[in-house]
Amino acid sequence: MATKASRTSARLMMSPAVLLLLAWMLVPLCMTLYFSFLRYNLLQPGSGNPFVGWENYYWFITDPSFTAALFNTLKLVGGVLLITTVGGIGFALLLDRPMFGQGIIRIMVIAPFFVMPTVSGLIWKNMFMNPVNGIFGHLASALGMQPVDFFGQIPLLSIIFIVSWMWLPFATLILLTALQSLDQEQIEAAEMDGASWVNRFWHMVLPHMARAITVVILIQTIFLLSVFAEILVTTNGGPGTATTTLTYLIYVSSLLQFDVGLGSAGGVLAIILANIVAIFLMRMIGKNLDA
């Protein structure tokens, strides 16, 4: 039904968005790729930035902090995913039950998602996890225990905790939305037929939520790979490299050491890592577009 004229105008209407995004994606990407093969440091101008092949990649990967950063990234992403998915399923099941004041309770659960990362990082670090003045510290002293120095003794775990607090609402909200589209009559029928709670959950509720759970995991992974501000305001990647993630390591080599070549090589590796996840996510969303 679309005429030739409307097809042409449609193309015109799309072109600003398409061209801008194309430029936004291709220009920096090509530059990163190009820089990653140069010896290029902003602190040493006039060196001519010679082509050095894979040297930057070699230095980036053989640096012990790279291995540390890679494992920290995996632990951070894995830890937060575990907490938010399991907690999110629990919260969603709980909030789906009949209760008073459901709207208010839901609002309280969702609220942390709207707190900006620098605020979350700093309020947990100071008001809660500070061993002297924080609430956890006060609580420990009141109980006669030794207060935990969170960012000294368990830095990565503390950051996993803070990031989980911010993302648990996201998982809960999406899983709750999925849960609410579940056919209640089917569940009740199963209940009448004598299916136990565990059986109903395992064979009916969980399969129904499977898709939403996958989406939660994939989308969170994309965002969690880029966690930055929470680390910047709490530990600065330390002590040592205890909380340095891949994102943070690249930030350090790029904007603190001004090593353009090295930072770019790290950037390329981060892009590859994110793309592995992205391929799976895109497939899920693409399938839904057909349906």
Place this chain on the structure above:
Amino acid sequence: MARAVSNRTKVVNTVIAGTLGFLMFFPIVWILVLSFKTEEDAIRAPLEVLFSSGWTGDSFRAVMARSDYFKYFSNSVIIAVGSTFLGLLIAVPAAWAMAFVPGKQTKNILMWMLSTKMLPPVGVLIPIYLLFRDTGLLDTRTGLVFILTMINLPIIVWMLYTYFKEIPGEILEAARMDGASLKEEVIYVLTPMAIPGMASTVLLNIILAWNEAFWTLNLTAAKAAPLTAFIASYSSPEGLFYAKLSAASIMAIAPILIMGWFSQKQLVRGLTFGAVK
């Protein structure tokens, strides 16, 4: 509900969910409490803070009295609102075209737009930083508006597309039969039906742009820094600062919390790209 639920069950559910919900919410409640305390009181034990110390609005006054507070706040507003509306300007025609004049490539274009969102920001930090340095965009609101527009453009296009898709095509055809021009069609038929969807898109994108804390921290210094950077300056404070940090935090998150509560449903649609409805 087909099944009667006893009040007892409801009360038990309410108590359990309410307790857990309150625990999630507690950090926000707590900074609200601390923001109305003096600095000396704010570091005392929780029970003393609550029951044996006075209340004061001094911290809010102290934060706002800082010569630069209003600058950070207005930067946040300009960057969040500016990038959202610039994004809308670019995205509305694109989403309209894809929803109402779909071609063979529409689905591929949509998926490709989404894929640009998967690019980790740190992967392009250096080129963007250098381009900004060379074009004088470093530490400017213009630069940040541009970056945040590009970051959120795929989400805006997607959300608008899913909303436009829900507008029945028959209505447009009827308008066309009645001799409406493309312009009239857009102004009198489409716009009124699209306004709710556009409003939620605006809301979600202001939230996302307001809280963005990678580019805003890395590309700004003194002039264009928004509230994310202002709060980050409390990571290396001098002297007692809990009450002031609390007051500043409350002022930074309150507008977004309120908007967020209104956009819960849209949040799901916008952040899962229609994969969960």
